[in-house]
Amino acid sequence: MGIEDKLKSLPAAPGVYLMKGKSGEALYIGKAKNLRERVVSYFRSSGDSRPSVKFLASRATDIDWIITANEKEALFLEDTLLKKYKPRCNIRLKDSKTYCSIKITAYEKFPRILVTRDIKKDGGLYFGPYVSTRAVRDTVKFLRRLFPLRVCGESVFRNRVRPCLDYQLGLCAAPAMGLITEDGYKELVKGAVLFLKGKNRELLKLLKDKMRSASMRLDFEEAAKLRDRMESIKGMLEEQKAVTHKPIDRDVFAAAKDHGACVIQALFVRDGRLVGGEGYFFEDAGLPDDEAISSFLARFYMGSRYVPDEVIIPLQIEDAAFLSEWLSEKKGRKARIFAPLRGEKLKLLKMALENARESLTKKGDASVSRATVISELKDRLHLLNLPNTIEAFDISNIGGAMAVGAMAVFKNGEPHKDSYRRYKIKGAEGPDDYAMMREVLERRYRGGQDAVPPDLILVDGGKGQLNITCRVLTELGVRGVDVAALAKDRPSATFQHEGACMKKLPFRKVALGERVFRPNVKDPVALKENSRPDLLIRRIRDTVHRLAVTYHRRLRSKAVSSVIDAIPGIGIKTKKALFERFGDIEGMINSSVEELGSVAGVSPRIAALILGLKTGGKE
Numbered sequence: 001m002g003i004e005d006k007l008k009s010l011p012a013a014p015g016v017y018l019m020k021g022k023s024g025e026a027l028y029i030g031k032a033k034n035l036r037e038r039v040v041s042y043f044r045s046s047g048d049s050r051p052s053v054k055f056l057a058s059r060a061t062d063i064d065w066i067i068t069a070n071e072k073e074a075l076f077l078e079d080t081l082l083k084k085y086k087p088r089c090n091i092r093l094k095d096s097k098t099y100c101s102i103k104i105t106a107y108e109k110f111p112r113i114l115v116t117r118d119i120k121k122d123g124g125l126y127f128g129p130y131v132s133t134r135a136v137r138d139t140v141k142f143l144r145r146l147f148p149l150r151v152c153g154e155s156v157f158r159n160r161v162r163p164c165l166d167y168q169l170g171l172c173a174a175p176a177m178g179l180i181t182e183d184g185y186k187e188l189v190k191g192a193v194l195f196l197k198g199k200n201r202e203l204l205k206l207l208k209d210k211m212r213s214a215s216m217r218l219d220f221e222e223a224a225k226l227r228d229r230m231e232s233i234k235g236m237l238e239e240q241k242a243v244t245h246k247p248i249d250r251d252v253f254a255a256a257k258d259h260g261a262c263v264i265q266a267l268f269v270r271d272g273r274l275v276g277g278e279g280y281f282f283e284d285a286g287l288p289d290d291e292a293i294s295s296f297l298a299r300f301y302m303g304s305r306y307v308p309d310e311v312i313i314p315l316q317i318e319d320a321a322f323l324s325e326w327l328s329e330k331k332g333r334k335a336r337i338f339a340p341l342r343g344e345k346l347k348l349l350k351m352a353l354e355n356a357r358e359s360l361t362k363k364g365d366a367s368v369s370r371a372t373v374i375s376e377l378k379d380r381l382h383l384l385n386l387p388n389t390i391e392a393f394d395i396s397n398i399g400g401a402m403a404v405g406a407m408a409v410f411k412n413g414e415p416h417k418d419s420y421r422r423y424k425i426k427g428a429e430g431p432d433d434y435a436m437m438r439e440v441l442e443r444r445y446r447g448g449q450d451a452v453p454p455d456l457i458l459v460d461g462g463k464g465q466l467n468i469t470c471r472v473l474t475e476l477g478v479r480g481v482d483v484a485a486l487a488k489d490r491p492s493a494t495f496q497h498e499g500a501c502m503k504k505l506p507f508r509k510v511a512l513g514e515r516v517f518r519p520n521v522k523d524p525v526a527l528k529e530n531s532r533p534d535l536l537i538r539r540i541r542d543t544v545h546r547l548a549v550t551y552h553r554r555l556r557s558k559a560v561s562s563v564i565d566a567i568p569g570i571g572i573k574t575k576k577a578l579f580e581r582f583g584d585i586e587g588m589i590n591s592s593v594e595e596l597g598s599v600a601g602v603s604p605r606i607a608a609l610i611l612g613l614k615t616g617g618k619e
Contacts, residue, residue, distance in 0.1 A: 254352035265356035370413035405440035
């Protein structure tokens with residue numbers, strides 16, 4: 001059935017539609033209250049000059065659709081299909097799990113203050129979720145300077161024998177060492193809770209009363225501490241801009257487009273104060289503005305993201321009533337969507353639009369800067385191709401055991417994490433880095449649609465790894481790809497003159513520097529300290545190295561854990577007690593027989609078996 005016939009057979013019902021390209025790939029996935037009206041609108045030719053028509057209609061060779069019972073079912077089905085197919089033209093957002101909350105473990109005798117992404121019904125006090133993870137951690141750090149609450153786990157807290165480093169830095173009151181009474185600690189918790197609840201007037205009054213009491217007792221040191229806390233709180237409150245006198249939560253969204261790029265700028269108002277903002281960048285696929293905003297909102301509030309009282313958007317959208325109803329269900333009370341025409345909300349929208357345009361300008365400047373660095377890298381390494389896409393490889397193992405490989409991908413000078421790959425080495429035997437690198441490269445470039453080579457392949461190592469890479473590419477018939485190998489610093493003994501003799505000084509080492517080897521080039525390129533393309537090479541190398549080492553450690557930890565499970569005499573309770581006492585596997589195998597024996601159920605024989613798991617070597 002041709003596309004024209006499918007357009008005629010579209011039902012006038014709610015559902016999800018998939019526009020496909022000539023290779024069967026999903027170009028765009030959307031939801032609609034009326035499938036026929038929505039999809040046919042893309043293919044109207046009479047006076048419809050929308051860019052979306054020119055882009056999608058010209059590339060779509062097939063259309064599929066799924067009818068749903070209502071718009072809500074269509075919303076969730078669309079989300080499922082987007083995660084499965086990841087179409088090029090849809091707006092994609094990171095999962096809302098990146099947004100976190102502040103937790104105070106009120107159920108503990110000496111409560112901790114933590115940053116968490118999981119909200120549980122465990123008796124703890126949760127505040128948030130907040131927009132920026134970095135801002136949350138800065139807030140907790142600021143709060144701990146005012147109210148020094150502990151952050152250590154229960155096992156560390158119970159086994160503490162001296163004050164921690166946080167105590168020396170003024171970030172912990174050291175309740176584990178009895179340096180603060182339980183009542184005194186409760187006062188700290190009370191102050192932190194008042195601050196996080198936004199009850200700042202009440203908190204300042206409480207601190208002022210305590211400062212006066214301390215002064216009356218002639219405890220001027222304590223009074224000075226309370227005074228400093230008050231001044232810090234006042235200073236932080238002054239930094240937050242009040243945008244409304246109403247204690248209301250709002251999310252404000254505005255969009256801006258320029259030269260194929262689109263940004264939707266969000267401003268976040270909490271309790272009437274502007275607390276933050278964030279820009280979300282996309283490729284402009286030419287979607288109508290109303291459809292782009294609708295799709296964005298559906299993606300933005302999917303999952304466990306916080307729903308405010310009001311959502312302010314720049315224009316009317318067709319499914320505003322449905323989205324308002326859906327957000328109200330998520331929130332548990334009324335949540336409304338506005339496209340304001342006047343007043344306070346319009347001022348907020350204009351502020352968001354100004355920020356959107358500024359973000360787009362900065363993004364454009366950054367793109368130009370990255371393009372310049374990539375061009376400089378091409379000249380620096382004498383490459384044939386402009387290295388817009390770079391794939392870097394590294395190997396991690398201990399004496400050949402639990403060997404892994406990793407591939408990091410950089411596109412246009414930025415990491416492309418969706419393309420990262422991890423490889424568990426299967427064929428190589430023993431500590432043979434060349435064989436391991438060969439296996440990883442063969443698995444990456446041996447046929448298949450995903451085997452499309454990049455502009456530049458960067459391997460960690462020297463001439464040996466470079467030769468292996470070139471050999472593998474030749475054997476697989478991969479041509480036209482630049483290859484480079486980055487050798488780590490290699491120290492060399494230095495010498496000094498003593499008359500007519502040279503005396504070796506083995507105790508002094510001089511790094512020869514990091515060098516990049518290229519095929520058929522005698523002299524390597526020595527990296528410089530402040531060169532922008534050289535900094536990019538180092539960044540790529542560090543990224544893939546971290547990826548490989550992290551994967552290797554994870555496998556090693558699992559392997560050691562499984563060995564512990566296999567030790568006779570260690571059951572579930574004993575294993576749990578060991579982890580509570582030592583925290584992790586490393587803590588166990590680096591302890592002593594006496595320390596292990598202090599755990600109930602661990603005999604000297606079991607302790608010796610645990611210590612026997614310790615391995616040497618370097619990663």
